[in-house]
Amino acid sequence: MTNETKDAIIEMNLGKRKSLSSPDMRLNVEDISPKMRSRTGPGVGEEKDVPPAILSWQGLVVGLRSVNKVLLNNLSGQITTGYWAIMGPSGSGKTTLLNTLACRLDRNTQVKQGELRLNGKAYSISELKKMAGYVMQDDMLNGNFTVYETLQYTADLRLEKELTKEEKRIKIENVIEQMGLAHTCNTIVGSPLKKGISGGERKRVCVAMELLTSPVLLFLDEPTSGLDSVTAKSLCSRLKVLAANCTIVNTIHQPQAKIFFLFDKLILLKSGRLVYMGRADKVLDFFTALGYPCPEYENPADHIMDCITPNARDTSLDLKAKALKFEEAFEEQDFDLTLGVEHPTFMIREVTPWTGQFIILFKRTLKEQWRKRSMLLTQLLQSVIIAVLIGTVFLKIGQGQSSTTRRQPVLFFCAVNQGVFGALIQINSFPSERLLSLRERAAGTYYASAYFLAKTTAETITQLITPVVFSCTVYWLVGFQVVAAKFFIFTAFMILCSLAATSLALAVSALCRTVDMSVTVLPMILELCRLFGGFFLSPANIPKYFEWLDLLSYVQYTYVGISLNELTGLELSGCVNGVPAGCYSSGETAINNLGLEYLTIEKCAGILISYIVICRIIAYLGVRYITW
Numbered sequence: 305m306t307n308e309t310k311d312a313i314i315e316m317n318l319g320k321r322k323s324l325s326s327p328d329m330r331l332n333v334e335d336i337s338p339k340m341r342s343r344t345g346p347g348v349g350e351e352k353d354v355p356p357a358i359l360s361w362q363g364l365v366v367g368l369r370s371v372n373k374v375l376l377n378n379l380s381g382q383i384t385t386g387y388w389a390i391m392g393p394s395g396s397g398k399t400t401l402l403n404t405l406a407c408r409l410d411r412n413t414q415v416k417q418g419e420l421r422l423n424g425k426a427y428s429i430s431e432l433k434k435m436a437g438y439v440m441q442d443d444m445l446n447g448n449f450t451v452y453e454t455l456q457y458t459a460d461l462r463l464e465k466e467l468t469k470e471e472k473r474i475k476i477e478n479v480i481e482q483m484g485l486a487h488t489c490n491t492i493v494g495s496p497l498k499k500g501i502s503g504g505e506r507k508r509v510c511v512a513m514e515l516l517t518s519p520v521l522l523f524l525d526e527p528t529s530g531l532d533s534v535t536a537k538s539l540c541s542r543l544k545v546l547a548a549n550c551t552i553v554n555t556i557h558q559p560q561a562k563i564f565f566l567f568d569k570l571i572l573l574k575s576g577r578l579v580y581m582g583r584a585d586k587v588l589d590f591f592t593a594l595g596y597p598c599p600e601y602e603n604p605a606d607h608i609m610d611c612i613t614p615n616a617r618d619t620s621l622d623l624k625a626k627a628l629k630f631e632e633a634f635e636e637q638d639f640d641l642t643l644g645v646e647h648p649t650f651m652i653r654e655v656t657p658w659t660g661q662f663i664i665l666f667k668r669t670l671k672e673q674w675r676k677r678s679m680l681l682t683q684l685l686q687s688v689i690i691a692v693l694i695g696t697v698f699l700k701i702g703q704g705q706s707s708t709t710r711r712q713p714v715l716f717f718c719a720v721n722q723g724v725f726g727a728l729i730q731i732n733s734f735p736s737e738r739l740l741s742l743r744e745r746a747a748g749t750y751y752a753s754a755y756f757l758a759k760t761t762a763e764t765i766t767q768l769i770t771p772v773v774f775s776c777t778v779y780w781l782v783g784f785q786v787v788a789a790k791f792f793i794f795t796a797f798m799i800l801c802s803l804a805a806t807s808l809a810l811a812v813s814a815l816c817r818t819v820d821m822s823v824t825v826l827p828m829i830l831e832l833c834r835l836f837g838g839f840f841l842s843p844a845n846i847p848k849y850f851e852w853l854d855l856l857s858y859v860q861y862t863y864v865g866i867s868l869n870e871l872t873g874l875e876l877s878g879c880v881n882g883v884p885a886g887c888y889s890s891g892e893t894a895i896n897n898l899g900l901e902y903l904t905i906e907k908c909a910g911i912l913i914s915y916i917v918i919c920r921i922i923a924y925l926g927v928r929y930i931t932w
């Protein structure tokens with residue numbers, strides 16, 4: 305390398321300069337001033353004092369926990385204002401760097417060395433949440449709501465509690481306009497099975513949701529992935545406009561030239577190492593100085609990627625020489641991590657309190673249930689069909705001796721049937737719902753407890769309909785005792801049984817996390833619940849070492865509860881003084897004979913209620929603490 309080339313590189317290479325004096329990375333005085341920068345918050349139009357967001361990192365080494373693999377190797381740098389792009393070949397560590405800066409590394413990765421500072425202070429995700437937004441690559445949204453409703457819920461949950469409805473509405477309308485979503489306001493977001501807004505619009509909704517909180521820093525992971533070139537350019541142009549007020553950092557693989565020229569600053573990575581960091585418009589000079597001038601009419605991004613990515617023509621010697629050249633060209637620099645700020649500030653945002661969150665989420669879940677009413681109606685229809693089938697097969701069982709052989713199977717079948725459909729729906733829908741809630745919680749939208757309690761309360765209300773309809777149909781068709789109190793007790797047990805089954809499914813899917821795992825585990829547990837349901841095997845005959853499985857079987861407590869309810873006070877005909885042998889003169893004799901007297905109706909109901917509560921506590925703990 306000639307001295308001139310070296311000098312040129314030194315000129316352009318940030319690594320040789322202290323950050324504050326580097327023309328490439330020069331911070332404006334206002335960027336580092338301890339005073340807050342005055343800025344207009346999108347939406348309300350008021351002047352807002354917000355601290356600038358300056359991220360600095362030094363000697364950053366990020367690696368896997370389980371194996372000794374380094375993903376980011378000794379990186380130092382600083383992100384100030386403007387539109388920043390993190391570029392590099394696939395697997396170079398772009399997302400890892402973005403996630404490290406945004407405190408969103410997954411549980412297999414960790415910062416092994418180095419320091420990270422936000423406005424001169426070490427920071428955590430809770431502090432970052434108050435001033436930064438993060439848009440993930442896969443735009444996961446609730447497909448049941450319209451674009452406006454989605455933004456409305458985000459505003460209600462994430463905006464300062466002092467804001468009035470009108471101020472929130474103005475904010476929502478402003479972000480809708482900023483992101484060009486006006487024409488989609490009343491369109492459902494949709495899902496792969498239910499067509500809604502387009503992919504580009506989904507991305508813009510995700511950005512709009514983050515913009516509602518007027519972040520000073522916005523991270524986006526591959527915002528253009530999956531978008532056509534026009535949509536990608538339109539999105540990046542909007543981000544460029546936003547970058548005037550909010551530092552934007554996005555990872556991008558290989559942008560088209562028009563997008564590349566939108567970036568103010570560029571961080572270029574290769575195999576977890578920094579190749580270049582500085583002004584995007586200077587990067588070609590950097591490569592020219594290294595001996596890689598960009599041919600005329602070639603997309604600079606393509607050229608840069610060609611230079612740093614090994615290609616088929618490169619011999620091993622070429623590769624070594626190339627690697628050495630980049631290593632020599634770039635030197636890690638020392639950044640002033642504290643930025644000389646004596647009292648760095650974090651933005652504090654007072655969000656909706658717990659009760660407010662609960663009410664909003666409760667209403668949201670009810671609305672979602674209503675939007676998914678076809679599912680509920682199908683469940684109801686299934687329940688009616690089963691009830692009619694049971695009712696007609698065991699039609700009017702009567703009170704003769706023959707009824708005793710038919711009564712217990714029908715009672716058992718009622719217990720077994722309750723909640724199974726609900727449980728299956730739960731294990732299929734909950735894992736994806738949970739992922740969405742993890743995203744929302746990571747963005748600081750609500751507390752896990754508010755979400756869980758609102759969801760389960762709203763779902764419990766809608767779940768009451770099916771067992772009630774089932775009871776009303778089956779009870780009279782089969783001809784159980786015509787006593788109002790007994791009918792209500794039977795209905796109450798059907799409700800408790802249904803809730804126990806869905807709560808069990810909730811706990812299983814919260815612990816198993818994926819649909820695949822849940823559909824493997826839940827049927828096995830349901831099978832055990834049936835086996836130990838008290839019908840096939842009287843609890844008195846269960847081997848000692850299997851007694852604990854009794855606890856698992858909500859079916860048993862329902863079956864015993866409704867059996868005691870039905871048999872108590874039941875007069876049975878055709879049996880005088882024990883003749884013929886083995887006959888029952890009353891329900892009480894049947895209870896003793898079946899060995900059901902070890903429990904009472906109240907105990908069964910109490911155990912079922914405890915069962916529901918325990919399953920829900922387990923599910924909550926899974927939702928709260930299993931966050932990967």
Ligand SMILES: Nc1ncnc2c1ncn2[C@@H]1O[C@H](COP(=O)(O)OP(=O)(O)OP(=O)(O)O)[C@@H](O)[C@H]1O
Pocket residue numbers: 368375392393394395396397398399400401410412413555557
């Ligand atoms: N949790 C993890 N477990 C194992 N390897 C990981 C993990 N996270 C990242 N890696 C590895 O670290 C390297 C960098 O990954 P990263 O996702 O940051 O790359 P990227 O530059 O964003 O790639 P792409 O453009 O393909 O998304 C890859 O080789 C990846 O396989």
